Amino acid sequence: MTLRTLDSLGSLAGKAVIVRCDLNVPLKDGQITDDGRVRASIPTLNALINQGAKVVVISHLGRPEGAPDAKYSLAPVAQRLSELLGKPVTFARDTVGSGAQDAVAGLTDGDVALLENLRFNPGETSKDDAEREAFAAKLAAFGDAFVSDGFGVVHRKQASVYELAKALPSAAGLLIATELDVLDRLTENPERPYAVVLGGSKVSDKLGVIGHLLPRVNSLLIGGGMLFTFLAALGHKVGSSLLEADQIETVKGYLAKAEELGVEIVLPRDVVVASKFGADAEHVVRPIDGIEDTDWGSSGLGLDIGPETAELFSEYIRAARTVFWNGPMGVFELAPFAAGTKAIAQALTEIDGLGVVGGGDSAAAVRALGFSDDQFGHISTGGGASLEFLEGKHLPGLEVLGWQQ
Ligand SMILES: Nc1ncnc2c1ncn2[C@@H]1O[C@H](COP(=O)(O)OP(=O)(O)O)[C@@H](O)[C@H]1O
Ligand SMILES: O=C(OP(=O)(O)O)[C@H](O)COP(=O)(O)O
Secondary structure (H helix, E strand, O other): OOOOOHHHHOOOOOOEEEEEOOOOOOEEOOEEOOOHHHHHHHHHHHHHHHHOOEEEEEOOOOOOOOOOOHHHOOHHHHHHHHHHHOOOEEEOOOOOOHHHHHHHHOOOOOOEEEOOOHHHOHHHHOOOHHHHHHHHHHHHOOOOEEEEOOHHHOOOOOHHHHHHHHHOOEEEOHHHHHHHHHHHHHHOOOOOOEEEEEOOOOHHHHHHHHHHHHHHOOEEEEOHHHHHHHHHHOOOOOOOOOOOHHHHHHHHHHHHHHHHHOOEEEOOOEEEEEOOOOOOOOEEEEEOOOOOOOOOHHHOEEEEEOHHHHHHHHHHHHHOOEEEEEOOOOOOOOHHHOHHHHHHHHHHHOOOOEEEEEOHHHHHHHHHOOOOHHHOOEEEOOOHHHHHHHOOOOOHHHHOOOOOO
């Protein structure tokens, strides 16, 4: 079966359509620092508005713990959405309560409402199927049909991604269709050499994909927060850097498997070690076996790859014909730790082949560092989702829409 697309829902004029977007944007002091995911959601929303549907947009933002938390409110997103659509967007102060009910009841054809953060409700991410179904049923009461367009969450078996798609006539939106077109080019006979570059801070999620990615690629370059678990697996001390101690044995397994398969896992040679987490931290470049050999000893923390590593990774990237990159190489939001990410972005703009950047923060990073979207083959809105797609995993949010790999 192939993905059910918007036309499969028939005419949506006058119907209430719930649209699951991934509007999980980076915020600083309540301001959106990169609106790429909001922009990416616009074509589907406009298609529905133009048909005269009543559009009910739902999304998560960040990882609140199943209860309202003002710092994860979607209110700033509602404002940006309204600007980009060029029309008012009613913002509901809750997700399924009286605020949402009033917002939806007030919609006329072609109007748009955005409900408050889905993850303010424990049912959204519950491990219990019945709890997710119950929450999805409350959402489903707001619509006649469901459009799933949050590509960044299709790897999550969550109520608004999976159970809601079962509860209503459902189809994929235009963003999901576009993302899959590009990712297909990375899975079906990618031009070789094929390199995948991994970084970022969702370390346990991303360590999990490596085992299945290894047989598909020629090299795997490891930077960002996950590099320290690899260095620890090689016996190095990593100070107070991000570390998944319980994954060290798994990582040793990956290193052995890569050797068996003849795939290169390329690890950093140097890192930028900081006295603390902050833009005003003191920092020095250290070789990977000297992370604790600074004035700060074991309290020093690695916040970027070093210059020698940036050059090494850039060489691999420029020599590849297909590259997928997810996860910043360092804490690019703080100027002293942005150089590694900038070097990798630059190399990706120079490849002779297809270079894809994936992930909310990775996309934000390349734009914040002065690159434009058209310098890359594609900027995907999903990091974890793309990686799980590339490793060949069955993604619940796609399968429920009829997709089979
Ligand atoms: N060495 C590091 N230590 C701590 N955080 C890091 C490190 N390197 C990168 N990061 C952080 O990783 C975050 C992005 O990670 P992630 O969400 O996994 O990426 P994406 O959204 O692109 O999938 C950024 O906010 C960045 O500051
Ligand atoms: O930012 C996201 O994913 P990404 O960091 O892998 O790109 C998505 O919004 C999914 O968020 P989640 O990883 O909290 O489920």
